[in-house]
Amino acid sequence: MKKSVLNKASLTFLEAYLNNAAPTGYEWTGQKLWMDYLRPYVDEFITDNYGSAVGVINPKAKYKVVIEGHADEISWYVNYITDDGLIYVVRNGGSDHQIAPSKIVNIHTDKGIIKGVFGWPAIHTRRDGKEHAPSLQNIFIDVGCTKKEEVEALGVHVGCVITYPDTFHILNDNIFVCRALDNRMGGFMIAEVARLLHKNKNTLPFGLYITNSVQEEIGLRGAEMITHTIKPNVAIITDVTHDTTTPMIEKKKEGHCEMGKGPVIAYAPAVQHKLRNKIIEAATENNIPFQRNALSRATGTDTDAFAYSNGGVPSALISLPLRYMHTTVEMVKKEDVENVILMIYATLLKIENNESFSYFD
Numbered sequence: 435m436k437k438s439v440l441n442k443a444s445l446t447f448l449e450a451y452l453n454n455a456a457p458t459g460y461e462w463t464g465q466k467l468w469m470d471y472l473r474p475y476v477d478e479f480i481t482d483n484y485g486s487a488v489g490v491i492n493p494k495a496k497y498k499v500v501i502e503g504h505a506d507e508i509s510w511y512v513n514y515i516t517d518d519g520l521i522y523v524v525r526n527g528g529s530d531h532q533i534a535p536s537k538i539v540n541i542h543t544d545k546g547i548i549k550g551v552f553g554w555p556a557i558h559t560r561r562d563g564k565e566h567a568p569s570l571q572n573i574f575i576d577v578g579c580t581k582k583e584e585v586e587a588l589g590v591h592v593g594c595v596i597t598y599p600d601t602f603h604i605l606n607d608n609i610f611v612c613r614a615l616d617n618r619m620g621g622f623m624i625a626e627v628a629r630l631l632h633k634n635k636n637t638l639p640f641g642l643y644i645t646n647s648v649q650e651e652i653g654l655r656g657a658e659m660i661t662h663t664i665k666p667n668v669a670i671i672t673d674v675t676h677d678t679t680t681p682m683i684e685k686k687k688e689g690h691c692e693m694g695k696g697p698v699i700a701y702a703p704a705v706q707h708k709l710r711n712k713i714i715e716a717a718t719e720n721n722i723p724f725q726r727n728a729l730s731r732a733t734g735t736d737t738d739a740f741a742y743s744n745g746g747v748p749s750a751l752i753s754l755p756l757r758y759m760h761t762t763v764e765m766v767k768k769e770d771v772e773n774v775i776l777m778i779y780a781t782l783l784k785i786e787n788n789e790s791f792s793y794f795d
Contacts, residue, residue: 457509495641503620504650519579527651543589639787675753696723
């Protein structure tokens with residue numbers, strides 16, 4: 435199977451998709467971009483009240499297979515505006531307070547985007563012999579105002595969502611860098627699977643539900659909702675996982691996963707053994723490299739939401755190795771992205787109509 439699967443149109447879409455802000459609870463603009471790209475490759479769409487989107491191939495088929503990623507990105511909310519015009523925040527998802535100081539931000543208001551910065555005392559003024567680490571209690575945003583009323587006149591109020599504007603770029607021709615690769619890459623990769631199926635004129639014997647869920651970053655909520663709408667027979671989830679080869683990561687605790695060594699196949703109670711074995715067989719038969727990762731109790735991904743829904747749905751997790759998760763410089767390798775796409779694609783071609791993954795059949 436040819437490994438070079440991404441074309442110019444794919445990368446153009448990826449850049450536009452990543453550069454668009456889609457924070458948790460506000461994913462719809464990104465979902466519209468994703469649906470527009472996916473439209474030529476599916477028969478119809480399903481959407482729900484909170485913004486999850488599903489492209490369906492063979493919607494009349496009774497046997498349903500899901501391939502899934504999540505659409506949201508971490509962000510902040512305006513929590514408090516001081517009398518002298520500074521803004522304090524709370525998390526929307528797992529935003530990292532330690533990277534905030536000196537970052538530019540976009541505050542989303544009804545009047546449009548308001549620019550601001552996370553301020554921080556200059557090094558010259560920190561003279562007490564003790565460095566204060568950034569925390570949720572001391573990071574703040576400055577929008578250039580000196581009064582609360584000036585901030586409010588800009589349209590900024592408690593509850594406005596705040597995102598980072600960092601955009602997509604490529605290092606050394608093969609390293610993708612951006613905020614929100616977790617997990618906009620998942621939505622991108624499952625869309626590319628649909629494109630490959632269409633390009634190669636593959637006919638599937640089942641219904642395929644290409645699912646881009648919302649609100650994963652605050653508890654798998656979008657997947658929890660959409661799985662009850664779809665009622666799938668099988669679910670293959672893709673998300674990111676940590677490349678553990680950078681400094682200050684303990685491999686004895688986190689395991690060994692590395693960019694460039696292939697997709698990561700998860701071992702966890704929510705991962706159904708027979709489905710996982712099917713994925714491994716597909717990878718082996720098609721010379722797709724892969725790594726393994728053991729996860730304690732929960733996977734922490736939408737796999738858990740699908741697996742434990744509808745009386746139990748055979749589910750598996752294929753992860754993309756990523757460096758610097760929940761920062762604005764998340765990093766993945768192009769060949770790993772392509773191999774995740776190929777792994778899902780090859781697995782779909784092995785699944786039979788009405789295939790049972792029960793241990794008792």
